[in-house]
Amino acid sequence: MQRTIETATVTATVARLCREANFNLPPDVCRSLEEAVAAESSPTGREVLAQIRENALIAATEEVPLCQDTGFTVVFLELGQDAHITGGDLYAAVNEGVRRGYREGYLRKSIVGHPLTRVNTGDNTPAVIHTEIVPGDGLRITVAPKGGGSENMSAIRMLKPAEGVAGVKKFVVETVERAGPNPCPPIVVGVGIGGTFEKAAAIAKKALLRDLGQPSEDPAAAVLEKELLREINCLGIGPAGLGGNSTALAVHVELYAAHIASLPVAVNINCHAARHVSAVLPAAFLR
Amino acid sequence: MGERRITTPFDDVLVESLTSGDRVLLSGTIYTGRDAAHKRLAELVAAGQPLPVDLSGQVIYYVGPTPAKPGRVIGSAGPTTSGRMDAYAPALFALGLKGTIGKGLRSPEVVEAMRKHRAVYFGAVGGAAALIARCIKQARVTAYPELGPEAIYELQVADFPLTVINDCRGGDQYAAGRRAYACAP
Numbered sequence: 001m002q003r004t005i006e007t008a009t010v011t012a013t014v015a016r017l018c019r020e021a022n023f024n025l026p027p028d029v030c031r032s033l034e035e036a037v038a039a040e041s042s043p044t045g046r047e048v049l050a051q052i053r054e055n056a057l058i059a060a061t062e063e064v065p066l067c068q069d070t071g072f073t074v075v076f077l078e079l080g081q082d083a084h085i086t087g088g089d090l091y092a093a094v095n096e097g098v099r100r101g102y103r104e105g106y107l108r109k110s111i112v113g114h115p116l117t118r119v120n121t122g123d124n125t126p127a128v129i130h131t132e133i134v135p136g137d138g139l140r141i142t143v144a145p146k147g148g149g150s151e152n153m154s155a156i157r158m159l160k161p162a163e164g165v166a167g168v169k170k171f172v173v174e175t176v177e178r179a180g181p182n183p184c185p186p187i188v189v190g191v192g193i194g195g196t197f198e199k200a201a202a203i204a205k206k207a208l209l210r211d212l213g214q215p216s217e218d219p220a221a222a223v224l225e226k227e228l229l230r231e232i233n234c235l236g237i238g239p240a241g242l243g244g245n246s247t248a249l250a251v252h253v254e255l256y257a258a259h260i261a262s263l264p265v266a267v268n269i270n271c272h273a274a275r276h277v278s279a280v281l282p283a284a285f286l287r
Numbered sequence: 288m289g290e291r292r293i294t295t296p297f298d299d300v301l302v303e304s305l306t307s308g309d310r311v312l313l314s315g316t317i318y319t320g321r322d323a324a325h326k327r328l329a330e331l332v333a334a335g336q337p338l339p340v341d342l343s344g345q346v347i348y349y350v351g352p353t354p355a356k357p358g359r360v361i362g363s364a365g366p367t368t369s370g371r372m373d374a375y376a377p378a379l380f381a382l383g384l385k386g387t388i389g390k391g392l393r394s395p396e397v398v399e400a401m402r403k404h405r406a407v408y409f410g411a412v413g414g415a416a417a418l419i420a421r422c423i424k425q426a427r428v429t430a431y432p433e434l435g436p437e438a439i440y441e442l443q444v445a446d447f448p449l450t451v452i453n454d455c456r457g458g459d460q461y462a463a464g465r466r467a468y469a470c471a472p
Contacts, residue, residue: 042468044310044450048412051448055418065353065363068416068436106362108353108436120435149368149391149413181461182368182391184413227472236469240390240412242450243464273414 003137007093014097017143019105021275022065025056028211036246045244070107071145073127080136099123144276153179159263175267181241184271192266195256200264207252221253296344297385307458312446317346323437325375339430343383351436361426365416366390380404409449422447
């Protein structure tokens, strides 16, 4: 059966998700911060983590942004191949949702329309939209606002296959070490391994959407996630970079097939305000 | 370790009494500024023209707040990455700027300029923007309103929690913190 989804519903949903994502720290991140407090041996580190948790409480109760950097609005669309979008341009509807959500939510407008001449667009558009066609007849929308401070510390490298797992680990740990206090630790590290240049970056971003602490389904990737988390938390950077053992809350590795000549590795760093929230349309589809 | 209360404006005696790792509660008037405002200030300095704000003895907070909800002084207001202002900071220290607030690493040139001109760099907790907004009692735009979140605001703050990252003797809390907690994996 073919389902119809109105673009007006898409706009209203995106607007709501923009506000929700910026006001509420996701439950998985809250749980992970709680675990970090228990594991942190630096008194200053524990104090910083307490401030971060108190901040989340204030933001949720008062409906104000967790962070002043309400981000580049990254929107993931998983569109069922049997769904039918009516009422206009889907991407225009998403951008209208961003415009509305950022205005109504008193969120910061952080986007310049041209990377060289740099004039603020004034409404946080355009969003970065990633679309995937999937089986089914619904539309899943995920809004993940991404801060500039952590995005700026991300990196990609085309390794030689001979460098192997050891080379991957070295590059990831070096990237986190070089980032130091800049990306607002404790951070979440998304690692994309394989594919082409752009595929590695895209899956590294997608890795940030996974619930914190949920291991990869691939056994080799799950082992790598554990080892990387241990090594990163031995760097000593700690909460706010003031020293401590919670430098990262989680490392998520996503894999893709690779060319016989290539071993691309992308490291996408997220701050502790690891914002992501989803909705499925039509809403009735959920029940 | 207790938190020490300090108030702006700063003089050399106060700056010299601060050591990397100290936790302080800052009160008084501070100014905001980030990328676009710093670019304009640097152009004025290069042209030998006066700045819209007298920075002597003052502190700049690297922040671009969210818009204030109705009835509020300011929106969420946590620190942005300081390193982007490194190219502009030494010229402002030479004009008497005594402190900056942000998050993240400073360049060796900035650390040297802080030593030479007696200035200090504070770290605020990145991401604690709703919490920090509670310390801001008044806010008014003093320059470049057309820059929106990047305008220069004059803020009145009370007990703003900060950590001294770089003091005026080259001390560095980021390096010291890592040394204390690094381990063998």
